[in-house]
Amino acid sequence: MSPNPVFDIDRPSPRAGHGPARRLVIDNDWAGDPDGLLGLAHHLLSSDRVDAITSSLTSPMFPGSHDGAARGHRLVEELLDVVDAPTRPALAVGAESSLDRGGAASDASRLIVEHARREDELPLTLVCAGPLTNVAVALRDAPDIAARIRLVWVGGSTRGAFEYNEATDQEAAAIVFGSEIAIDQYPLEAYRASTYSIAELEADLTETTLGSWLWDVFAQFRIPLEFKVGELWHLGDSLPLLATSLAATPEGPTVHRVVHETVDYRLLVGDMLAKFRLHERGRAA
Template identity: 50%
Template sequence: MSTPALRVHEHCRVVLDNDWSGDPDGLVALAHHLLSPANRVVAVTSSGLDPRFPGPLPRAADGAALATELLAAVGGADLPPVHAGSEEVFGDASGSAAADAIAAEARRDDELPLFLVCGGPLTNVAQALRQAPDIAERLTLVWIGGSLDAGAFEYNRDTDREAAAFVLAQADLDVQSFPVETYRRCAYSVAELEHDLGTTGALGRWLWEHFTDPPDWIRVGGNWPLGDSPPVLVTALTVESSRWTSSTAEGGRGERRVYTDVDTRLLFGDLLARLRAHERGRA
């Protein structure tokens, strides 16, 4: 006898923007969003890698191709479209299909609120806001980036500082951010990661395989943080068991929520349950 399922209702739309061909924790987060029935993923957009930290697939187009592969591995009907972002940092040449898609989705009327989840540099987000400034009041940005320590290096912000400065200056834009000190709390031991992903079916193995050939400049120790995963708490689960500070943007109405702790048990327990359920559905 099969176990009866509890109906989960959609409560938001999500656009997912990331440098998908970089750190594979972004792919884990993408899979988790796609498997979560409480959010409707309406578009996937890609950004490029910081040239200071080269990988074998550095372009935004490479990330879009990898995201498309993951969508095929997830399978199912009504998969969201994938749009490649700018190959340049924010500036005169940063227009892209990704920015166009973000603006179009924000302008589309829908009863569900829109979360723009960015796990990489804010290049595409900044371009979308520049070409369509009216969308600042029509979405909430959920960003993996920034730091509590103003002097600390943080990859996503520092890959395109001009983009980050432009986005955070939008006084009427709601921003929920997970700074480096917080997203590093999502630590996962390599041994656990291999076991938990590698034993949860075909999709889990696909994800694990993308951890096994890191760029030459990465020296893997005993852990690999799944730092791009916390936005799933915002879009598909709950932040009630996490912690944050909140303020209002200077000169505007936008909320600036900065998370200081995340419920990793809820986050990763749900991830593994979703992967196992996906595998059962293949049987």
């Protein structure tokens, strides 16, 4: 009897084809809501190549917001030590103020431009799950890069509701959406569907060294009084993985702008926790 082709030992393992489909520059307000660091850890353990990480300002509603970009930069350095990847992405700190409060060009915006103009066989995706300040300054100072990158952004609202990332720097959001850059947008309506029980989050994360470090950041986070979280937490900053490493279909001709209101959150969480466990065993992707 001929062997079942589904289990043909001459075929490569399903994991053998895990090569990067794109290179990533990831920008976020890392000193704000800790779900950004959780999403970054997930990116670092996934197949796409993280070339650079930039830090942006935090909203004035957070304690210590005057140096939020710098503090976020230090948290990223700590996370990279825990992940202990063989190669480290380039890092840069962004402006500490929104554009309407004097935000200007920074090491972060310059690094975004540098990577956008770099020739590489892999296309560049710019992931941002915070205020768009660094992205807007890069586009303002180098408008030619709009044709060279795709932005995946967590922010805004399809129903005109208040949304934190957009509200923190509305001028920046106007510049980005007034440019020619291609955008995958995960609005408020999508990340409100990305809800995790805080008890479940603690139980799941503390199973691994990486997860325990992330839970410590959550546990030390000072929640502004304006946030009413109860027993739930939104982990919306992980959503860009559904448009990058966990994209359901290969990228072909792309729609210039796409708004994602429904998400496969089971896939996202299941993949994240599996990769944290594999990382613990020394077999991360």
